[in-house]
Amino acid sequence: MTQTIVAGLEPPYYTAVFTSVRPDHPEGYGETLDRMKELVQDVPGFLGYESARTPGGVGITVAYFRDLEALNAWRDHAEHRAAKKHGREHWYERYCVHIGRVEQSYGFERDDRDD
Amino acid sequence: MTQTIVAGLEPPYYTAVFTSVRPDHPEGYGETLDRMKELVQDVPGFLGYESARTPGGVGITVAYFRDLEALNAWRDHAEHRAAKKHGREHWYERYCVHIGRVEQSYGFERDDRDD
Secondary structure (H helix, E strand, C coil), rough: CCCCCCCCCCCCCEEEEEEEEECCCCCHHHHCCCCHHHHHHHCCCEEEEEEEECCCCCEEEEEEEEEEHHHHHHHCHHHHHHHHHHHHHHCCCEEEEEEEEEEEEEEEEECCCCC | CCCCCHHHCCEEEEEEEEECCCCCCCCHHHHHHHHHHHHHHHCCCCEEEEECCCCCCEEEEEEECCCHHHHHHHHCHHHHHHHHHHHHCCCEEEEEEEEEEEEEEEEEEECCCCC
């Protein structure tokens, strides 16, 4: 598994934090997710995303956008809207979306080189 | 496992999104995490948090605060600072923190009642 995280972005930028509770393997979920991952790449101003889910627990996805215009373009994308509607009807028990403007960010990377 | 997510907060509020890559079961990690979960509850303006981690993959924790003052109080907490230093030295391969001001949020909860 690739263990990359989004880092090094220059503030300000926007995050959509999506937290959810759903069954472990809902029917059709994986295919829809793959399609959304593909579509979002084409949104101008999309900067990246990460996703994590504790088995049997909560899922968190964070998507990064240059500005609100980019974030809203993805929110309103017709195929994305249809997927969200299907998710509410069939997959999610509950979810919450938090739209935030990132004002500061910083990171850490271990340097294990001996030179 | 409790499957609760933070929801229903009134914007504006602040999020600290912490994304990380680390080994699955680092020594001492669980005890430190439990202590941090306990300590953060006492920070005035702390509103809640969620955490998710895909086994072998990326971890994401989101902590919610009423304002930057509350968020910074937690960032600067002496025992929290010591834990972060230990984490950089012993646990994390990399991490990133994104501090954002939440301007909009909305949620969904399935209503499966038949009445």
